[in-house]
Amino acid sequence: MTPTAIPPRKAPADEPPALVFVESNTTGTGMIALDSAREAGLRPVLLTADPARYQGLDATGATVVRCDTNTFAELAAAVHALPGDLAGVTTTSDFYVALAAELAASLGLPGNPPDAVRACRDKARTRELLREAGLPQPRFAAVCTPEATAAAVVSVGLPCVVKPVGGSGSELVRLCGAVEQAEQAVRAILGVTTNVRGQRVEPVALVEAFLDGPEFSVEMFSRGGEACCVGVTRKSVTSGDHCVETRHIYPAPVPEADHAWLADYAGRVLGVLGITTGPTHLEVRLTSRGPELVEINPRLAGGMIPELVRLADGRDLLRGQLDAATGRSVDLSAVRRRCAGVAFLLPPGPGTVVRVTGVEDAEALPGVVRVIVGATPGRSVRSARDAYDRLGSVIACGADAAEVDAVLDKAIGLIGIELAS
Structure with missing residues (x-):
């Protein structure tokens, strides 16, 4: 797909050049990236359909432009209306890497070829290209109907992994030991028509040999x-x-x-x-x-x-x-050469969070850098199925992996998550 051309920009302003972010991830590096852009002498601009999605956005000082971020024409119009020079376009969100690449290419700015990014985001296309190149990878089959699952399983073998072609955070990914499980997983994937950002989802599931x-x-x-x-x-x-x-x-x-x-x-x-x-x-x-x-x-x-x-x-x-x-x-x-690790807090089962204990004890351990807990009282949880079910994390540093593993084991062991059924 050839990006839609955007007319040349004028750059009169005496403010720093803008670095445009097409949406962001909601945890991890999301808001940190906006701060980092400002520290780098740039003017961070966040294009978003919903600013309320981002906790801590106001504190970043970023310019926020509200627009339909799922539509290239809307993104292009929003960028062209920005005052001053434009330094680049990027994103920290899985769901917008292709649109960001297309926008950067249309402006003649640095970035990956949009087709390359789209090939990475489409797991079936990734598999096809690697097969054509002869690179080692698991046996796979793309299926568009639950009825095609049995034949796919025969071709790849059991156990197999069933996954969406464009998901994120291991959502709807399932390890299956029987055809019936695989069919159930395929039905779940094909039953989703839009993702959490309102984007259309390809009605395709991948069935892959377990590695x-x-x-x-x-x-x-x-x-x-x-x-x-x-x-x-x-x-x-x-x-x-x-x-x-x-x-x-x-x-x-x-x-x-x-x-x-x-x-x-x-x-x-x-x-x-x-x-x-x-x-x-x-x-x-x-x-x-x-x-x-x-x-x-x-x-x-x-x-x-x-x-x-x-x-x-x-x-x-x-x-x-x-x-x-x-x-x-x-x-x-x-x-420097040290070792660092992160261990994630998982729900002990389904229920409602009553309290979390032991956080201060974990924070006090030598080697622990940070403890983050998102398991607030009253939150409903389930047994972990994907990354979105994790309830927090512990980060630690040490001289080597064995030392870091030992610290993480001890810290995780100190933190208790009490649930009510």
Whole structure:
């Protein structure tokens, strides 16, 4: 799709050039990114359909422009009406990476080719391109009806993973051990017509072979079409039907040969998909056959991983994203070598939160950097099915992964979440 052209801008104002954000994520780096833009000498502008979605937005001092952010023409008109110079366009939201790339391309600003971003966001298209290139990945089949599920399962084998082609946060992702489970999962996916941002959802589900092996994420950063590996994160997920991420450790304690293997594979994936600029987050399992892609995200990692990188290495990936989006030089030099990790608080079951205990004790532990709890009394919770069910997190630092794991274990053990049925 060729981006709609936007007329050339005039730039009279004496204020800093604007960095436009097309929406934002609602946790993690969302509001931090707006602050970081201002600290970088830029004027942060948030285009949003609903400013009330963002807690802490007023404190960022960002210019807020309300418009239909699901429509390119509305975004283009909003940007063209902005006063002053425009430095770049970016986003911290999964749901808007393609629109942001299209907008940047239409303005001749730095960014990834829109088709490359769309290929990353469409998990079925990602699989097709990797298959054409001959890169290792799980067996897969795309299905558009529940009736096609059985044949898909036969082609990929059991157990299998069923997922939406454009989801986020592991929502509606399910590990299935039987055809009946897979059909149920496909029906759930095809029953959703719009996502949480009101965008149309493709009526397609992916059925993939389950990859057996440890899971990692490879944090990559591209400049001028050249991709470098920032580092590798060890990921832990829940067992059972719903694979919810419970812990990240950075850098992953893996042999150098495995690190190089993962980094090389990630670089080849980016080359196939056509990513040229900024951060990408690839989730990969290291199988007996080698690295195989779980999924790719054309954005910074979520799950507090950029903060772990900052704590462990001193590298600011969020600032790197903003610099890349505005055509500035990007410095990703490591200034220290430590280890950092995050463990997530999960509901002990379904119910209503009565109280949370032990937070101050956990905060007082040596090595604990931060404890965040979102499990406020009165909140209804369920057993965790995706990332949106997590109730908080503990971040810790240490000399190595073993030390960080021990601190996180102790801190999580001190925090109690009491529920009423």
